[in-house]
Amino acid sequence: MRVTQSVVKTLREAPAGAELPSHIFLLRGGYVKQLASGLYSIMPFGKRILQKIEVVIREEMNRIDGQEVELPLSQPAELWQESGRYTAVGSELLRFKDRTEHPMVLAMTHEEAVTDMARHYLSSYKQLPFMVYQFQLKFRDEPRSRGGLVRVREFTMKDGYSFHRTDEDLDAYYQRVYTAYERIFQRVGIRPVVVKSDTGIMGGKLAHEFMLETGHGEDYLILARDGSYAANQEIAEFHRETVPESPLPVEKVATPGYKTIEDVSGFLSVDAKKTMKVVLYETEHAKRKTLVMVALRGDLEAGEIKIRNYLKVPWLLPAQDDFIRSFGIVPGYASPVGIAERSDLLILSDLSIAEGNNFVAGANEEGFHLRHVNFRRDFQTPHCGDFAKAVSGHKSPDGKAELHAVRGIEIGNIFKLGTKFSESMNCAYLDESGQHKIPIMGCYGIGVGRLMAAVVENSHDDFGPIWPEEITPFHVHLVAIGKEPEVVEACEKLQAEWDAAGFEVLFDDRDERPGVKFKDADLWGVPVRVAVGKKTLAEGCVEWKLRKDKEHTVVPLSSTSDRLKSHYRK
């Protein structure tokens, strides 16, 4: 490919708003062009990379017996009503009507479509297990797209779905996918951190996310430094250290105007760890507006995902003061002491409170707190569990390792779905004894464009991306220095020779100064750069430079094909 014939334009400066290295370089290198918020046009160089990423993923999916399919992007709403997601998912699901006023959606994932396919195909246990996968657009009407290609509204995803007779069979296959994912990420040069992740309110038993650790990530991961623990912060567990004390009598103290944990602990000279924080949410539980009171140790923060998962509710909002007061609870001095659970008032107690003693808690009276509040003696609730957020400095659940929080980009996920979709959508088969059985499903996703962005985050310098050999848009970047006939002729001969040897050659034949070409070479990130200039050519030599190295070497022109072969191990 000649640069003069390529549909590519580089930018000297980053467009306003681009902050992540991947965003800046993908725009500056002419790989992608933003069309609107969260919508990107992929230009030829970007498309070449995406296609190669798809090749890598396809090879690894086929290796674990996946079969490629393609499922529609636009789907009738009925399909989503069957699974229950039509109402369970919010505005992220784009709903529209077709020409005949039929309600439709743009798929955000393809569980419904694949389950529909499976229920028509599947009739006998003899057909199980199987896995199908596709590369297909997803549309998610993100409330906030950001970070260039990291979080977009429309994107191509590799999504795979497996069907099994037993949990054991799913477990075994899940492990194979896990291994396939490790191979995929290794081939694009990424060493992911694998964390346990939230399975959401749609059900499912176990899920892992493959994360690229990067300061620019949008997820927070909780990791043990010794590798013994890794989880998404949303669900990360931790060990609560408590020193048992004997309960002391409750004592009411005046704390005029002191409402926050910081104020109260300062005023009463007690450690925040000896205070009780009460966080109040409102939600819809059992079909009515419900107040959720969560009691935590003062130094902890509420873990909203944990609370939502415990209550099996899709959302929590900070409770309004009026609503709080209607239960006799006083904002700023709130406490579960003296408050009884009702059908529309749930009291949750974090383990830190249940296992500790003698907390300073609100008195539900303006200007007063209580000393020495103890769980069970002073208040009770059956809802006792892990409702706090793990942060840096906490101990891992076994109490042995220190945890720390890092940011990461999710580049893949695997999920034991269970029978959520197969059951609601009547996907069944007959077993040996003629009994109807529901297949157990797993699903497995990788965002292709996001992975390209993640590769740049993972592999770049100050001047541009450094593409891994497996997914580079070209194998070798041939740069003509000057336009002397002998230089042009030598370049054309080299291009033809390398083409014939099966290498993808990018030939910069532009009438540009060397500096311009070298800057662009850095933005295009091709692993091998060969520069042909008059001086070295007179000695039968060219310049050989690897993108990852700073310096070039002068090598015989005749050796370049062999060098390429050995570089690419062909």
Next chain:
RNA sequence: CGGGACUUAGCUCAGCCUGGUAGAGCAUCUGCUUUGGGAGCAGAGGGCCGCAUGUUCGAAUCAUGUAGUCCCGACCA
């Protein structure tokens, strides 16, 4: 959905405070010169100053509204 900012040439931005009809650098086109890390000179093309309404003799500039974009947070099967 909250909080903040921005919107002027293909890109990055100045001009706005103090109203008088549009600027720079880069990019593009022409010519010359130059040729090893985004050269120089001369010339040319390119603008509903996001949109709407208002104030004014006159609005890129002031006011109100609205849309788009970006950042932080919420949300994220």
